[in-house]
Amino acid sequence: MLKWRELFRSHILERGWDYAKEGNVTDLVKTDDSISAVVKGGEHYKVKIRYSGSEITDGYCSCPYAAKGEWCKHMAAVLFLAESGSASDKSFGVPYTAAESQSIEEIIKSADRKDIEELLIHLANQDERMESFIRANLRSGSSSDVKQIEKEIDGVFYAYGDRTGYIDYYNAMSFASDLDSLIRNRIGALIDDESYMDAFNASIYAYTKLGNCDIDDDGEIASISSTCYELWQSIITSCDPKVRECIKEWFEEHSDDGTVIDYMEDMLQDFLKYELASEAELKEIIKGLEEKIESSRGQIQCPGIFTSYYGYSIDAIELRNIFARRIGITEEEIEKYMRRYMSFRSVRDYFIKKATEQNNTDEEIKILTLGKEFEKDSAYTMHSYSKRLIELYVRNKDKVAEKLERKADLLINQGAPLEDYRAYRAMCNDEEWLEERLKIIESRNNVDKRCELLAEEKMYDKLFDTIWEQKDKLGLMNKYGFALEGDYSEHILDFYAEFVSGLAEYACNRSRYDELNRYLMRMSQYPGGEERVRRLALEWIDKYPTRKVMVKMLQGYRRHCHK
Numbered sequence: 074m075l076k077w078r079e080l081f082r083s084h085i086l087e088r089g090w091d092y093a094k095e096g097n098v099t100d101l102v103k104t105d106d107s108i109s110a111v112v113k114g115g116e117h118y119k120v121k122i123r124y125s126g127s128e129i130t131d132g133y134c135s136c137p138y139a140a141k142g143e144w145c146k147h148m149a150a151v152l153f154l155a156e157s158g159s160a161s162d163k164s165f166g167v168p169y170t171a172a173e174s175q176s177i178e179e180i181i182k183s184a185d186r187k188d189i190e191e192l193l194i195h196l197a198n199q200d201e202r203m204e205s206f207i208r209a210n211l212r213s214g215s216s217s218d219v220k221q222i223e224k225e226i227d228g229v230f231y232a233y234g235d236r237t238g239y240i241d242y243y244n245a246m247s248f249a250s251d252l253d254s255l256i257r258n259r260i261g262a263l264i265d266d267e268s269y270m271d272a273f274n275a276s277i278y279a280y281t282k283l284g285n286c287d288i289d290d291d292g293e294i295a296s297i298s299s300t301c302y303e304l305w306q307s308i309i310t311s312c313d314p315k316v317r318e319c320i321k322e323w324f325e326e327h328s329d330d331g332t333v334i335d336y337m338e339d340m341l342q343d344f345l346k347y348e349l350a351s352e353a354e355l356k357e358i359i360k361g362l363e364e365k366i367e368s369s370r371g372q373i374q375c376p377g378i379f380t381s382y383y384g385y386s387i388d389a390i391e392l393r394n395i396f397a398r399r400i401g402i403t404e405e406e407i408e409k410y411m412r413r414y415m416s417f418r419s420v421r422d423y424f425i426k427k428a429t430e431q432n433n434t435d436e437e438i439k440i441l442t443l444g445k446e447f448e449k450d451s452a453y454t455m456h457s458y459s460k461r462l463i464e465l466y467v468r469n470k471d472k473v474a475e476k477l478e479r480k481a482d483l484l485i486n487q488g489a490p491l492e493d494y495r496a497y498r499a500m501c502n503d504e505e506w507l508e509e510r511l512k513i514i515e516s517r518n519n520v521d522k523r524c525e526l527l528a529e530e531k532m533y534d535k536l537f538d539t540i541w542e543q544k545d546k547l548g549l550m551n552k553y554g555f556a557l558e559g560d561y562s563e564h565i566l567d568f569y570a571e572f573v574s575g576l577a578e579y580a581c582n583r584s585r586y587d588e589l590n591r592y593l594m595r596m597s598q599y600p601g602g603e604e605r606v607r608r609l610a611l612e613w614i615d616k617y618p619t620r621k622v623m624v625k626m627l628q629g630y631r632r633h634c635h636k
Contacts (some may be wrong), residue, residue: 077129077152078143089149096155108155112147119247120151121232132231132575136252140225140259222259226282229255240288249293252279253300259302269312273320282331298340298447302382321349329470339381340375347380347396355396362393366414373447375417388419415440416447418454420521438465456486476500483513487522491529525547530557537561547572555598562600569596575614577623586623606630 078086092098092112101110109121114136122132132139140144161618181189186549233240233248240248256279263272280301283294328341350358362378366389369376377386383395393405411420421444428437441458448454459482466475479497483489501509510530517523518536520543527536537557540549546568554565569592576589593609596602610630617623 075124075129075152075156076127080189081131081133081149082144085144085146086149088146092146092150093153093157098150101151103155108151110151110154112150114147118147119232119251120147120632122148122151124423131231133228135229135232135254137258138256140228142221142224149208158161160607175225210386219271219275219278222255222263223278224251225259226275226279227254230286234286236298238287240286240290242291245288245290245293246463248288249290251377253297254284256297256300256304264304264307264311269308269316270319272304273308273316273323276301276308277323280337281332284337294337299336299382302340302344306348309348317349318365321345321599336381343381343383347383354486355400359393359396359400362389362396365389365395369417370414371416373416373418375414375419390414390415390417417441418444418448421447434465434469438462440463452485452487456482459485471501480509484516487517491525494526494529521549521552524553528553531556533557533560535562551595558599562602564604566596566599567604570609573609577609577617580620580623583622586626589623 092114097113099113101108106125107121107123107483108312110118112118112120112134119135120133121128133144134147141149165621177566179361191232229248229252230238230240233244233251235241256276260272260275260279263269263275280298281295288294308387312320324341324345328345329338329578330543332338333341333431347358361403365376365378373374375388375390378389378392379385380387380392383392390411394411395408397410398404408424411423414420415424421440424440425437425444428434428440441462445458448458459478462478463482466472466478476497479493479500483493486493498506499511510526514523514526514530514532517526520539524536524539527533533556534551540546540553540557540566543549550565550568555611557565573589573592573596576585580586580589591616593606597606608628610627614624614627
């Protein structure tokens with residue numbers, strides 16, 4: 074039997090007992106030296122407790138209460154269930170002796186404020202952990218307890234790691250979520266208290282511990298690293314110059330000394346280069362970026378820059394603007410600079426988005442029209458611009474511009490749906506359309522799309538000729554054959570008769586017989602098709618008498634044949 078009740082305060086035991094009785098503990102796993110489970114409270118909390126013999130050696134829960142170093146109700150619930158054996162067993166040990174008729178919430182709400190103050194002071198004097206808990210939650214005194222935060226960080230690594238500290242793939246996501254939440258909340262509180270050096274030391278502790286952890290991750294390390302980077306940004310933005318200088322010295326010493334694994338060193342080096350740079354250094358960085366940008370003037374893509382935080386291939390102009398804002402360059406000046414490079418798709422996207430948000434239709438039309446001049450080699454981008462332009466012209470009731478744009482889009486967009494085709498047709502008069510439709514149809518490289526438009530226009534002679542020219546015409550005949558049945562039934566039946574004769578010759582199983590039957594049924598729907606199918610059925614019954622299943626299927630066609 075484990076000795077554990079004395080670790081918990083009586084009211085915590087009471088709540089843990091309730092949680093266990095209510096079935097809030099799931100996924101309980103017990104080994105020779107640990108117990109782990111998930112407990113449903115305000116959210117789902119991960120609990121892990123280690124023991125040796127009958128003694129509890131350590132415990133972890135991802136809830137905020139346990140993060141303060143306390144033994145929480147979720148841990149108690151897990152231990153009650155582990156001791157009992159199952160959630161259906163109602164023989165949990167009773168954690169308290171008095172059958173209280175009034176809940177703890179009711180007692181506290183009805184108590185005198187002075188009595189509560191005296192009780193909290195008494196509890197703080199009796200227990201150091203309780204004092205830390207009260208300080209953190211009531212925001213009284215200093216919350217710069219870096220050692221306590223380091224202990225909490227260790228607790229997260231300990232809870233999700235095995236005996237060697239390895240964190241496997243299945244635990245990596247929950248581990249990252251808990252650690253990210255911890256450092257955002259606890260270190261964020263230090264920043265709020267203006268304890269900047271303590272906040273930095275605590276964040277570096279988490280970062281270096283992560284950088285030396287054996288973890289099978291799927292992006293979790295990068296996510297937590299980015300959180301640390303953002304905390305460092307907050308710190309150096311707010312701290313005084315002396316603290317900033319101390320932080321810079323740390324990065325200069327440790328950004329490439331093996332403190333963390335290589336790709337996490339990249340983030341340290343980027344922070345030193347970009348975030349801790351002086352104004353003069355930032356101006357030099359901006360100058361280098363501008364030279365790179367200028368070298369690509371007139372091209373569609375802005376050159377990319379590798380960074381570990383801002384993006385593995387962030388546009389040079391976007392990175393340039395981030396640093397420009399940092400040295401006080403105004404948004405008006407930044408946009409004036411960007412307009413020199415409207416050939417870059419990313420720049421156009423920026424101004425299109427801004428115009429859309431400001432409901433500036435004229436500006437958006439101007440940029441989209443300009444963009445089409447640069448994007449002539451990209452059918453996809455041309456279509457996306459045309460689609461948006463059509464929407465804007467419809468909004469402006471500009472029928473002339475809408476008609477021209479619809480025509481341009483149909484000629485460039487090979488996959489345009491019939492809906493777009495019909496919309497343009499509705500804007501043309503009959504004489505004009507006779508010429509326009511041929512241009513659009515002949516522009517189609519895809520035979521199926523060409524046939525679709527020919528069928529739409531009921532140009533059946535041209536449709537038949539187009540299909541008949543194809544080496545593999547079965548799919549097209551299946552799709553458009555019935556549109557041609559009036560004048561071309563005999564040709565189509567000849568085609569199908571040749572095809573099904575080949576099927577019949579090699580049909581040897583149920584699926585092949587079913588396929589043969591489907592085509593015979595299709596043939597019978599054409600004028601003269603029933604008689605053609607009957608003759609084929611008679612021929613095959615005589616030719617393949619040993620194929621009992623096929624012959625039985627063909628009997629249905631034979632019974633209607635004339636003797």
